[in-house]
Amino acid sequence: MTSGNQARSQTDVVVDGIKRMIMGGELAAGARLPVEKDLAALLGVSRSSLREGVRALTVTGVLETRQGAGTYVTALDPRILMSPMTFLVDLQRPESVIELQSVRRVLEVEAAGRAALRVTEAELAAAEEILASMDELLSGPGRASHEAVMEADIAFHRVIAGACGNATLEALxxxxxxRTVRARLWRAINEEGTELVTHREHRAILAALRTGDPDASRLRMGVHLLAVEQYLTASLGPGAGQAPEEPAAPAQ
Incomplete structure (x- = not known):
């Protein structure tokens, strides 16, 4: 037990030490780490503990090991650094999806407002192309594939997040x-006509973005995501009965 705690403590020393070196400017994004022997001596740890710490930072996207070339600091892209958060989100209990959706609504409303001031013609065209594909899915013969509609929905929201001009906000x-995508898929499967309503809300968001009006864009996005949140509260909240089993998320 003692040796396990000691090894973990030494790993923490490595993680904290390398983090300080990056924050202090000794290691810039893209920089190569000193050779193992020198870095272990600098941090006052064994080489095995150093390797454990480097592995931990590699998993989180801070470092990357290049075969035969050494270990480097990554570009420290927020999208990479925050990717482990997706794993934590997926581990949340079903009832916690309401809280997650609430947080997501706050973030996406702000992203829509920022995007209204920064969105390019190319991004508007990309969003329009996605909604046009949804037009075909929802108006074509037969019942539209929920998975295909959700794929288009995800792509539409990603365009807006990407247009907000804030990489950290986009990554969050x-x-x-x-997790919330799965909840929305459940909603689409179990509420007749939901996809058409959602599509009209997407159209309203895009129209607001085209005008360059941040307040209108925030309002339209807020209305859109609040509807999802209200459905989840009614379905999964207190007094709603047993939470339904979530279907598998569509491929992303």
Whole structure:
């Protein structure tokens, strides 16, 4: 037990030490770490503890090991650094999805407002192309594939998050999307006509973005995501009975 705690403590020393070196400017994004022997001596740890710490930082996206070339600091892209958050989100209990959706609504409303001031013609065209594909899915013969509609829905929201001009905000939204996407898929499967209503809400969001009006864009996004949140509260909240089993998320 003692040796296990000691090894963990030494790993923490490595993680904290390398983090300080990055924050202090000794190791910049893209920089190569000193050779193992020198770095272990600098941090005052064994080489085995150093390797454990490096592995931990590699998993979180801070470091990357290049075969035969050494270990490097990554570009420290927020999308990579926050990707482990998706794993934590997926581990939340079903009833916690309401809280996750509430947080996501706050973030996406702000992203829509920022996007209204920064969105490019190319991004508007991409969003329009996605909604046009949804037009075909929802108006074509037969029942539209829920998975295909959700794929288009995910892509539409990603365009807006990408247009907000804030990589950290975009990464947070992406990290929160996987669990809530599954809840929205459940809603689509179990509420007749929901997909058409959602599609009209998407159209309203895009129209607001085209005008460059941040307040209108925030309002339209807020209305859109609040409807999902209210459905989840009614379905999974207190007094709603047993939470339904969530279907598998569509491929992303």
């Amino acid at each position: 939204i992406e990290a929160l999307a996987s």
